[in-house]
Amino acid sequence: xxxxxxxxxxxxxxxxxxxxxxxxxxxxxxxxxxxxxxxxxxxxxxxxxxxxxxxxxxxxxxxxxxxxxxxxxxxxxxxxxxxxxxxxxxxxxxxxxxxxxxxxxxxxxxxxxxxxxxxxxxxxxxxxxxxxxxxxxxxxxxxxxxxxxxxxxxxxxxxxxxxxxxxxxxxxxxxxxxxxxxxxxxxxxxxxxxxxxxxxxxxxxxxxxxxxxxxxxxxxxxxxxxxxxxxxxxxxxxxxxxxxxxxxxxxxxxxxxxxxxxxxxxxxxxxxxxxxxxxxxxxxxxxxxxxxxxxxxxxxxxxxxxxxxxxxxxxxxxxxxxxxxxxxxxxxxxxxxxxxxxxxxxxxxxxxxxxxxxxxxxxxxxxxxxxxxxxxxxxxxxxxxxxxxxxxxxxxxxxxxxxxxxxxxxxxxxxxxxxxxxxxxxxxxxxxxxxxxxxxxxxxxxxxxxxxxxxxxxxxxxxxxxxxxxxxxxxxxxxxxxxxxxxxxxxxxxxxxxxxxxxxxxxxxxxxxxxxxxxxxxxxxxxxxxxxxxxxxxxxxxxxxxxxxxxxxxxxxxxxxx
Numbered sequence: 001x002x003x004x005x006x007x008x009x010x011x012x013x014x015x016x017x018x019x020x021x022x023x024x025x026x027x028x029x030x031x032x033x034x035x036x037x038x039x040x041x042x043x044x045x046x047x048x049x050x051x052x053x054x055x056x057x058x059x060x061x062x063x064x065x066x067x068x069x070x071x072x073x074x075x076x077x078x079x080x081x082x083x084x085x086x087x088x089x090x091x092x093x094x095x096x097x098x099x100x101x102x103x104x105x106x107x108x109x110x111x112x113x114x115x116x117x118x119x120x121x122x123x124x125x126x127x128x129x130x131x132x133x134x135x136x137x138x139x140x141x142x143x144x145x146x147x148x149x150x151x152x153x154x155x156x157x158x159x160x161x162x163x164x165x166x167x168x169x170x171x172x173x174x175x176x177x178x179x180x181x182x183x184x185x186x187x188x189x190x191x192x193x194x195x196x197x198x199x200x201x202x203x204x205x206x207x208x209x210x211x212x213x214x215x216x217x218x219x220x221x222x223x224x225x226x227x228x229x230x231x232x233x234x235x236x237x238x239x240x241x242x243x244x245x246x247x248x249x250x251x252x253x254x255x256x257x258x259x260x261x262x263x264x265x266x267x268x269x270x271x272x273x274x275x276x277x278x279x280x281x282x283x284x285x286x287x288x289x290x291x292x293x294x295x296x297x298x299x300x301x302x303x304x305x306x307x308x309x310x311x312x313x314x315x316x317x318x319x320x321x322x323x324x325x326x327x328x329x330x331x332x333x334x335x336x337x338x339x340x341x342x343x344x345x346x347x348x349x350x351x352x353x354x355x356x357x358x359x360x361x362x363x364x365x366x367x368x369x370x371x372x373x374x375x376x377x378x379x380x381x382x383x384x385x386x387x388x389x390x391x392x393x394x395x396x397x398x399x400x401x402x403x404x405x406x407x408x409x410x411x412x413x414x415x416x417x418x419x420x421x422x423x424x425x426x427x428x429x430x431x432x433x434x435x436x437x438x439x440x441x442x443x444x445x446x447x448x449x450x451x452x453x454x455x456x457x458x459x460x461x462x463x464x465x466x467x468x469x470x471x472x473x474x475x476x477x478x479x480x481x482x483x484x485x486x487x488x489x490x491x492x493x494x495x496x497x498x499x500x501x502x503x504x505x506x507x508x509x510x511x512x513x514x515x516x517x518x519x520x521x522x523x524x525x526x527x528x529x530x531x532x533x534x535x536x537x538x539x540x541x542x543x544x545x546x547x548x549x550x551x552x553x554x555x556x557x558x559x560x561x562x
Contacts, residue, residue, distance in 0.1 A: 002059035009052030017045035064411035127199040134193040138180035145176040185217030202303030211292035236277030244270030248377030287350035297415035298335035349423030
């Protein structure tokens with residue numbers, strides 16, 4: 001059902017792009033105290049195409065889950081949570097009001113947490129807590145943006161994009177929206193939760209943590225692009241460049257297969273944020289869609305390999321898989337090389353267009369080199385994984401009986417087609433006319449030459465054991481710890497924040513403890529007791545008043561006698 005709906009949405013989105021149609025349906029749910037609560041439905045080419053891609057990947061992941069989760073007792077619960085995730089994603093895509101976005105946003109965070117802790121062990125619990133608390137920062141930012149937008153009399157930012165309102169308040173809203181998008185897309189310094197979320201089952205990683213959930217933040221910032229001022233763009237491009245370089249370098253020293261793919265996702269998210277901040281939202285959206293297709297297939301291939309190896313994820317224990325699982329190896333090779341940007345695969349069309357645009361327009365040289373360095377790092381760790389899995393021998397795979405399941409193959413075939421023709425197809429849908437880029441012959445072929453040259457050099461390095469991180473200057477524990485913790489971000493997000501929160505107990509003991517009891521809170525309680533006593537006296541009958549009168553008469557008489 002999801003698969004059929006996704007194909008229909010792809011075709012409808014093409015019609016919307018071709019006719020440049022936008023349909024906005026606004027329902028007024030309630031009107032109270034001069035402020036209405038509206039539910040706005042936005043149908044345009046961008047929302048329909050993104051929703052179609054999400055449904056397409058979701059349908060294939062659910063089919064794949066029948067194989068991967070076949071021995072799980074809670075398979076039905078797992079499928080229900082995946083469907084809830086898709087529903088939350090659709091709510092965020094098609095309803096642009098901030099309250100509607102918040103509902104879908106919270107739904108994504110809640111379902112993501114439930115899926116990360118699905119295996120119910122300590123590692124999953126810790127990863128889930130880091131994931132949900134990191135995303136709560138974005139939730140709070142959205143709540144604050146709703147409070148600011150309410151001063152305009154509504155929460156549908158789409159009505160205010162083309163209006164001339166107070167720039168100061170709009171900038172505050174944009175800052176909060178950018179913060180929410182950065183946390184959901186795991187940008188620096190909120191990057192630690194994405195590698196930790198790999199504790200979830202591999203189908204979850206394929207759907208949630210590679211192609212849909214993490215791109216929701218990028219999609220949100222794309223929607224707010226018209227409100228982003230230039231000084232926000234400078235900050236975003238620096239954050240994006242820092243994220244993609246840090247993730248690329250850390251992936252070179254990683255041996256966990258799922259962590260390497262997660263770091264590659266983090267690097268591509270940094271590329272999307274960077275190119276978006278430079279004003280090319282259409283190119284960022286194009287790369288978002290192509291990346292979703294080949295990265296979800298890459299995760300599915302990784303899941304098959306891990307499943308057949310009995311849960312092992314260390315690439316040093318793998319090798320020779322191209323002989324044992326040839327079909328999965330073919331799919332893995334196509335998705336991996338599409339990540340590198342090999343010509344005429346899906347990733348090539350978006351990456352080549354991005355780098356050609358960078359070469360044509362005047363761009364800071366620092367940013368220019370950061371983009372090319374990130375591409376080089378992507379090629380190096382992609383070739384490294386390919387050689388470890390497919391070419392090197394002596395792995396533990398010889399101890400297992402391999403049998404590729406038909407349902408997993410069919411699910412990967414759909415994404416395989418997307419990884420082959422998805423780039424060209426999406427390019428035809430998104431751009432009704434060709435993008436004309438006038439470049440010299442060297443600049444035109446620079447990206448292709450770098451991709452091919454670095455793939456050849458990486459192959460020669462790794463096949464001859466001249467490994468980059470075996471150099472003596474890098475062969476020490478501190479350097480590996482720095483890379484393994486993603487530049488100490490994992491340590492900062494857990495240990496430092498935990499110790500900082502626990503240290504607040506001193507405030508509870510002192511300022512909010514006995515100092516309060518002998519200070520403001522103590523006097524408050526004293527006055528409450530005195531006033532309660534007075535009210536008790538006032539609420540009694542006349543007998544008490546006569547007794548008190550007689551008592552005072554006795555006292556006064558005694559005083560008069562003495």
